[in-house]
Amino acid sequence: MNELKNKLGAPPGTIVYYGEERTDKVRISLIEYNEGEFIEKDFYDLSQCLDLVNPNMVKWINVDGIHDVALIEKIGKHFNIHPLTLEDIVNTNQRPKFEDYDNYVVAIMKMIYYDTELRSEQLSVVLMEGMVISFQEVYGGDAFDLIRTRIRQGKGRIRKMAADYLAYALIDAVVDCYFTILEKIGDKIEVLEEELISDPTKETMQQLHHMKREMIFVRKAVWPMRELINNLERSETELIRPSTDVYLRDVHDHTVRVIDTVETYRDLLSGMMDIYLSSVSNRMNEVMKVLTIITTIFVPVTFIAGIYGMNFDYMPELHSKWGYPLTWAVMIAIIVSLLVYFRKKKWL
Numbered sequence: 001m002n003e004l005k006n007k008l009g010a011p012p013g014t015i016v017y018y019g020e021e022r023t024d025k026v027r028i029s030l031i032e033y034n035e036g037e038f039i040e041k042d043f044y045d046l047s048q049c050l051d052l053v054n055p056n057m058v059k060w061i062n063v064d065g066i067h068d069v070a071l072i073e074k075i076g077k078h079f080n081i082h083p084l085t086l087e088d089i090v091n092t093n094q095r096p097k098f099e100d101y102d103n104y105v106v107a108i109m110k111m112i113y114y115d116t117e118l119r120s121e122q123l124s125v126v127l128m129e130g131m132v133i134s135f136q137e138v139y140g141g142d143a144f145d146l147i148r149t150r151i152r153q154g155k156g157r158i159r160k161m162a163a164d165y166l167a168y169a170l171i172d173a174v175v176d177c178y179f180t181i182l183e184k185i186g187d188k189i190e191v192l193e194e195e196l197i198s199d200p201t202k203e204t205m206q207q208l209h210h211m212k213r214e215m216i217f218v219r220k221a222v223w224p225m226r227e228l229i230n231n232l233e234r235s236e237t238e239l240i241r242p243s244t245d246v247y248l249r250d251v252h253d254h255t256v257r258v259i260d261t262v263e264t265y266r267d268l269l270s271g272m273m274d275i276y277l278s279s280v281s282n283r284m285n286e287v288m289k290v291l292t293i294i295t296t297i298f299v300p301v302t303f304i305a306g307i308y309g310m311n312f313d314y315m316p317e318l319h320s321k322w323g324y325p326l327t328w329a330v331m332i333a334i335i336v337s338l339l340v341y342f343r344k345k346k347w348l
Contacts, residue, residue: 015086015087016091017069017091019092024065026044026065026067026068027042028061028062030042030059032057033151035154038154039052040148059132060163062134063133063135065136065137065138072089072135079126081104081106092137094108096225097227097231098228103129105126105237107124107171108122109221109224111136123137132163132166132170144170161244162241163239168244168248168251175251178218178222182218185218186261192204200279208272212269212270215269219262219266222259222262225255226252226255229251232248233249293347293348296338297338
């Protein structure tokens with residue numbers, strides 16, 4: 001909230017960090033590679049990292065932590081990154097988007113993961129000539145371990161391709177994580193559906209509300225990705241080679257599948273809430289039906305008991321030898337007749 005107050009009235013391009021307060025050092029990792037060579041090192045000082053940059057190799061600089069505004073500004077100044085881009089990079093509330101500049105393109109998106117509950121982390125990927133710079137909100141637990149392994153072991157085509165393919169691989173890894181998250185959510189929905197059918201409780205309704213909030217959270221992160229990939233495909237930048245376009249189309253298809261799955265799960269959860277409410281209503285109706293039948297049965301019996309409970313001096317039946325058992329016989333006959341009638345009407 002304080003960051004928002006500081007931001008109000010500030011000129012465009014003012015870099016203000018939004019997010020949890022952090023004091024740990026920002027870690028910078030450098031991976032350089034070509035088809036025959038590979039170098040990987042970690043740094044806490046930008047100048048040491050830049051001293052080892054080899055212009056003849058594809059470079060991937062990964063910055064773990066965006067809370068150090070001074071470091072982000074230094075990186076932006078060295079690589080000629082526009083202040084508006086730097087402003088978006090440190091704004092953890094930034095909506096996923098793609099922007100095209102003269103010397104670079106940038107894609108800002110959300111990585112989603114489970115940490116006791118569903119969380120998201122902002123990721124910014126800046127593609128330059130022969131270089132990719134990625135900015136992660138927090139250190140550790142990212143989606144890029146498989147990519148690092150492929151680079152280290154020289155598997156696949158990543159070591160044979162240029163920096164634009166690396167940028168595609170990072171974006172594709174984020175989209176693949178969406179599938180993993182949706183698979184876990186799908187499993188939870190199946191369990192919840194079985195519970196809903198067998199024995200729904202108040203806790204079931206609470207879980208349904210929680211799941212709906214999670215789907216809104218996922219939808220907010222996933223839906224803008226389709227626009228991001230579309231803009232990336234249509235970009236006329238020379239940084240993205242025609243050979244990479246086919247892979248971008250593939251990740252676009254994956255994004256559409258993720259969105260379809262999100263919408264399907266949202267519809268399922270809405271339907272499950274309707275089923276729960278219908279189930280509660282049906283149970284209430286069953287209770288009311290039983291109470292109504294009981295009331296209907298005892299109304300005529302109560303009527304008879306009320307008549308003979310009146311304090312009149314002259315009531316012939318009161319002095320009859322068979323008055324009491326006959327009254328009981330009439331009441332029992334009424335009860336049995338009503339039960340038979342209800343059974344015939346299938347109300348019982």
